[in-house]
Amino acid sequence: MLYQITDWDDAYANGAHIxxxxxxxxxxxxxxxxxxxAHRPLPLGRGHLFLPASTPKGLLVFVHGGYWMRFDPSTWSHLAAGAIALGWACAIPAYRLAPRVRIAQMTSDIARAVAKAAFNVAGPVVLTGHxxxxxxxxxxxxxxxxPDRLAARITACVPISPLSDLRPLLRTAMNQKLRLDPEEALxxxxxxxxxxxxxxVTTWVGAAERPEFIRQARLLADAWAGLGAATECVIAPGRHHFDVIDGLTDPASPLMRRLLDHKD
Known part of the structure; x- marks a missing residue:
């Protein structure tokens, strides 16, 4: 069956289909x-750093979603539960949102926050975000x-339902706030x-998500595999865009095992 987008706003709408x-x-x-x-965080700029009861085994970083326009770390604290239960620290960084800043500036915000969290927590670093x-x-x-020294500590990256090619968003109404242009989209x-x-790198997406999110997750894994990276795209049965992150709360979930290299 041919797949063609005719309504870009609907293609990237999640709530209307859940x-x-x-x-x-x-x-x-x-x-x-x-x-x-129950778990008082340390400040990480405007974000949070949760520490386990004992010396952390490493650092898990979770970057929240909201189409670069909504939310802050206080909505997502519970997603640190799986990491904390396994003895890992969990950073949930903040970043400036659109329309105040553009996406390139958000990338810089997160890079600084990851570096700050990694300075305070020794050991391996794993990255995820929704x-x-x-x-x-x-x-x-x-x-x-x-920086190279920090990147050398990263043992896994698991983008969950990631937007990996921003060019389609140029055709959406949300771009009035995002202010993407073709150059930045590239x-x-x-x-x-x-x-x-x-x-x-493992892209993780729900099987019940919008087709565009499944396509975007596959695209990142396929494109980077073609450049020589070790990648996989996992399509989680029965999960949609709002509950695909639930595995972060469960130390025994397949998602947590993939992040911390305890694979099936």
Whole structure:
């Protein structure tokens, strides 16, 4: 069957295609507040750094989504649960949002936050992020973004439902706030850039997501595999865009095993 986009706004709309989508934000906010009450974070700029009870085994970084326009780390604190349970520190960095800044500046914000968190936590570093945050996590393992000494510590990158080619967003109404132009869409698209070699990259996407998110996840894995990187695209059965991140709360989930190299 031919696949052709005729409505770009609908192609990238998630909530309209998820049953009871309006219930997720209050649920996330409540779970995040409860987690912070039980696990007081250290400040990471405007973000959070959660530490386990003992010396951390390493650092997991989660970059939140929201189409580069919404949310802040306080909505996502509970997603540190899986890492903390396994003895890892978890950083949830903040970044400036559109329309205040452009996506290239957000990439710089996250690079600085990752460097700051890694300075405070020794050992291996693993990167993940969701949706727009998946894009930013993938940008961190593109050539020239992070310092070599920090990049050498990264043992895995798992962009979840990532936006890896930004060019289609030029045709969406959201671009009135994002202010992408063709040049930035090219320079900020991980699938069109060169990854650092030696870092395993797994794109993770729900089987029940919008076709564009599945295509974008496959695209990044395929493009980078073609350049010599070790990649895989995992399509999680039954998961949609809002619950595909739930595995981060469960230390025994396949998603956490992939991040921390405890594979099936």
């Amino acid at each position: 049953p009871e989508a309006e219930a997720f934000l209050p649920r996330w906010t409540a779970a995040a507040a409860a987690f912070r009450a 949706s727009a945050g998946g894009h930013l996590a993938a940008r961190m393992v593109c050539e020239g973004v992070l 320079s900020e698209s991980p699938a069109l850039l060169t990854p650092r070699m030696g870092i395993p």
